[in-house]
Amino acid sequence: MTTNKIVAWEEAEDEGLFETLSRLEEKPDAKGVFRTIRGLFRLLLEGEFTEDEAGDLMDELGQKRAGELLGAAVRAAFPEATEKTENPKRPLEKA
Template identity: 45%
Template sequence: MRGGIEFRALGELRTLRFSINAICRIEESTGKPIAELANIGANAKLQDIRAMFWGALEPQVTVEEAGEIMDELGLNRSAELIGEAFEKAFPEEADEAGSGKGSTGKKKKGAGA
């Protein structure tokens, strides 16, 4: 896993990072695989968004504190931070989404190359 995204909220510098432990916390909390949560879009339940935000914060932060941080930041900014941290943790998935490359990350032969 790669580094996280730093931001300031409730007077403290925070880090949002999708580590293996963070992902396991999120999956335990929601009962859903991270791949499903990463693609929920407009159908997202607020509790799932908060769970993703909470799980990616420092382990000592409670779910309620995560909600308070999100209140301060606003829902849109909180969702942006989740997206940025997820892309930083999984850059190859973000690159493949719009690159026309296969799962190996390499262009397929004979595909206009």
């Protein structure tokens, strides 16, 4: 999950990465959730992959394993964000 891919995500979605993750956590059954997860999964992949290719890989791995990999990648990229902070709007700022 590179900085450039995250920025491209935020520009395309008009939403910050942490906003997206929070929205998914708050409303896991909302319309479009699988499209969003597939897009986030695509951020993990090295090289250029289409949305469909990312979805095909998720299918090969299985939804559970793909979700585990996505969660692990976010935690690895932003270890500070997994720690509790006083201000959840600023997850990279230590309390």
